[in-house]
Amino acid sequence: MGVDTGRDLLYHIPHRYEDATTVDSIASLSPGDDATVIGTVVSKGVLPTRRRLRVFRAVLKDETGLIECAWPGQPWLDRTIARGDRLLVSGPVRFFHGRQIQPREHTVLSRGADEGPEEPPASVEGQVFPVYPATEGLTHRQVRGIIEENLEALVAELEGRDPLPAAWLEELSLLPLAEALRTLHRPDSVAAAEPARRRLAFEELFFLQLLHARARARLRLEVEGISFSGPPDLTERFVDELPFRLTNAQQRVWREIRDDMERSHPMNRLLQGDVGSGKTVVAALAMLRAVESGYQAVLMAPTELLAEQHLRTLTTLLEPIDRVPVLLTGSVTGKARQYALQRIESGEAEIVVGTHALIQESVAFRCLGMAIVDEQHRFGVEQRRRLREMGGRADALVMSATPIPRSLALVLYGDLDLSLIDELPPGRRPVTTGVRGPESREAAFEFLREQLGEGRQAYIVYPIIEESEVLEVRAASSMHEQLVKRFSEFEVGLLHGRLKAAEKDDVMRRFLAGEIHLLVATTVIEVGIDVPNATVMFIEDAERFGLAQLHQLRGRVGRGAAQSYCVAFQSGREPSRRLAAFAATHDGFALAEEDLRIRGQGDLFGKDQSGVATLRFADLERDRDLLEEARRRARAIVDDDPELAHRAHADLARELEERYAGREAMYQVG
Numbered sequence: 191m192g193v194d195t196g197r198d199l200l201y202h203i204p205h206r207y208e209d210a211t212t213v214d215s216i217a218s219l220s221p222g223d224d225a226t227v228i229g230t231v232v233s234k235g236v237l238p239t240r241r242r243l244r245v246f247r248a249v250l251k252d253e254t255g256l257i258e259c260a261w262p263g264q265p266w267l268d269r270t271i272a273r274g275d276r277l278l279v280s281g282p283v284r285f286f287h288g289r290q291i292q293p294r295e296h297t298v299l300s301r302g303a304d305e306g307p308e309e310p311p312a313s314v315e316g317q318v319f320p321v322y323p324a325t326e327g328l329t330h331r332q333v334r335g336i337i338e339e340n341l342e343a344l345v346a347e348l349e350g351r352d353p354l355p356a357a358w359l360e361e362l363s364l365l366p367l368a369e370a371l372r373t374l375h376r377p378d379s380v381a382a383a384e385p386a387r388r389r390l391a392f393e394e395l396f397f398l399q400l401l402h403a404r405a406r407a408r409l410r411l412e413v414e415g416i417s418f419s420g421p422p423d424l425t426e427r428f429v430d431e432l433p434f435r436l437t438n439a440q441q442r443v444w445r446e447i448r449d450d451m452e453r454s455h456p457m458n459r460l461l462q463g464d465v466g467s468g469k470t471v472v473a474a475l476a477m478l479r480a481v482e483s484g485y486q487a488v489l490m491a492p493t494e495l496l497a498e499q500h501l502r503t504l505t506t507l508l509e510p511i512d513r514v515p516v517l518l519t520g521s522v523t524g525k526a527r528q529y530a531l532q533r534i535e536s537g538e539a540e541i542v543v544g545t546h547a548l549i550q551e552s553v554a555f556r557c558l559g560m561a562i563v564d565e566q567h568r569f570g571v572e573q574r575r576r577l578r579e580m581g582g583r584a585d586a587l588v589m590s591a592t593p594i595p596r597s598l599a600l601v602l603y604g605d606l607d608l609s610l611i612d613e614l615p616p617g618r619r620p621v622t623t624g625v626r627g628p629e630s631r632e633a634a635f636e637f638l639r640e641q642l643g644e645g646r647q648a649y650i651v652y653p654i655i656e657e658s659e660v661l662e663v664r665a666a667s668s669m670h671e672q673l674v675k676r677f678s679e680f681e682v683g684l685l686h687g688r689l690k691a692a693e694k695d696d697v698m699r700r701f702l703a704g705e706i707h708l709l710v711a712t713t714v715i716e717v718g719i720d721v722p723n724a725t726v727m728f729i730e731d732a733e734r735f736g737l738a739q740l741h742q743l744r745g746r747v748g749r750g751a752a753q754s755y756c757v758a759f760q761s762g763r764e765p766s767r768r769l770a771a772f773a774a775t776h777d778g779f780a781l782a783e784e785d786l787r788i789r790g791q792g793d794l795f796g797k798d799q800s801g802v803a804t805l806r807f808a809d810l811e812r813d814r815d816l817l818e819e820a821r822r823r824a825r826a827i828v829d830d831d832p833e834l835a836h837r838a839h840a841d842l843a844r845e846l847e848e849r850y851a852g853r854e855a856m857y858q859v860g
Contacts, residue, residue: 203374204320217254221285236265274302353845365389391808392816399824402604407832415456420483431510439613457585463611464778465745481540485559488542494519518544549576563588593778597810621748623756625765648726653734670710680707722750732758737785
């Protein structure tokens with residue numbers, strides 16, 4: 191379980207509490223109550239139902255009476271709960287052949303005679319009962335016993351060794367560390383645990399921000415950057431030749447990037463912008479600023495199709511100022527590859543677009559000054575580092591079209607400076623979005639046929655590839671077969687993650703060329719190429735997707751001049767809070783914040799690219815004030831003492847090393 195030391199054991203805190211301060215007597219319970227009772231198991235067993243759902247049932251007895259507890263679909267509890275066990279259960283009381291509790295939570299307080307020598311009943315009435323994370327072969331009761339046995343000795347070790355200054359604790363109204371840990375393991379009430387959690391949340395956020403701040407400072411101190419100071423001839427001509435005006439947000443972000451590029455330390459910036467907000471135009475300006483100062487610039491995309499799309503966009507944008515980007519991907523081979531490599535090495539290729547093929551040993555830049563990574567979450571830390579190292583001291587700009595809340599961005603990418611394009615260009619038509627239940631399916635599919643008949647293209651997205659007995663959701667592969675028959679006059683394609691890269695590329699190229707009219711897909715198209723003729727997006731079993739994912743999928747349509755439509759199908763008639771929010775707003779950042787509120791942070795971290803574990807104590811929704819305070823204090827300390835060498839920072843340096851030993855190397859790129 192990752193508990194190797196006494197310190198680990200102290201930080202192995204309960205994941206929930208059973209509140210035995212208000213225990214109900216069994217005789218007093220009525221249907222409709224929400225109850226907590228303590229009783230002894232007098233009988234138990236697994237019963238099948240007509241729906242083939244196996245239900246574990248146990249009858250509990252206290253000094254006032256008996257009540258049945260039922261756990262539908264959890265027959266395995268028959269192996270973990272025995273006759274004679276003393277249980278604490280919490281949950282709603284209902285009437286089902288008599289009074290019955292369906293426990294929301296349950297805890298085995300002591301084992302009965304069936305499990306060996308009977309334990310003396312634990313006296314828990316009037317207590318808050320901690321329930322610890324456990325694992326197979328080690329129950330939470332055993333974990334609790336180990337912690338109980340060692341808690342006071344371990345907490346005593348911490349007395350007077352708090353890594354946070356006492357003045358901070360007073361300013362932020364935080365508990366001392368020893369008191370916070372003791373309270374988390376033995377709270378007098380459930381409410382008393384919250385201030386203790388906040389103390390550990392601030393500590394967790396602060397040391398993570400300190401790690402980020404040191405990585406940022408080391409990059410600035412150890413790597414001499416480029417001060418791009420050439421006359422702004424190309425950038426000014428580029429803006430003048432654009433067929434549209436930059437939005438206020440684009441202008442603000444371009445100023446932030448330009449000011450960063452003119453400083454002598456390397457830029458390390460994250461550019462976030464919703465789908466269609468105009469990030470590529472800002473990236474083009476950054477690349478041209480490098481070129482007009484005598485350097486090369488490169489843009490790396492995660493797939494060949496995205497790289498080719500960037501090439502087309504940049505070729506169109508740069509044509510009026512007589513600049514032509516060069517493409518380097520795995521598909522560029524033979525003489526074409528050799529020619530591209532020669533132009534890159536000589537410096538003749540000023541602006542280069544490509545995939546991970548750019549970071550192979552055969553590629554050498556004459557003087558790389560600007561490295562841009564698109565959809566940066568699709569690349570690992572190591573790939574981003576290698577791209578930067580090819581330029582030695584190049585500025586780095588990483589772009590993402592996946593809106594994430596500021597709080598999450600600070601946790602995952604706190605070593606980067608953040609720029610945000612939070613405004614869409616004028617005149618962009620919002621995608622008409624609706625949430626529909628099963629009764630509207632036929633009408634929706636007739637509308638889809640009309641759109642295809644008018645020469646438009648469409649996507650239908652499913653959450654899984656193949657049918658599953660566990661998940662009763664429509665699967666892309668089986669539905670593709672049905673749709674081929676239903677839309678026999680049109681070409682229906684299939685795209686999913688199990689296809690080989692070459693097969694995926696072939697399907698998307700045919701869709702882009704208009705050879706495929708209807709594309710059945712999984713979320714592999716979430717980050718995809720622009721198909722201006724695609725005007726309809728159907729999302730099946732939409733309740734299975736997060737808000738940010740739904741918004742990314744919707745962004746695949748509405749890329750052309752025609753009105754576009756997105757229909758999210760749900761299993762019920764009434765839209766959930768999440769789907770109602772999706773239909774009501776097109777602001778990706780507002781939806782990301784709502785997703786954080788609805789789902790919590792656990793589902794939002796996704797694949798960890800930063801080398802830092804998911805937060806254990808902090809909650810990004812509740813602890814925003816702590817996060818901002820942690821960031822401010824961490825940056826102020828590192829600005830004053832980058833190596834934490836001052837005596838006053840010795841405790842901070844020691845704690846940082848204990849928490850993140852060996853991890854700091856991962857932050858030398860961002």
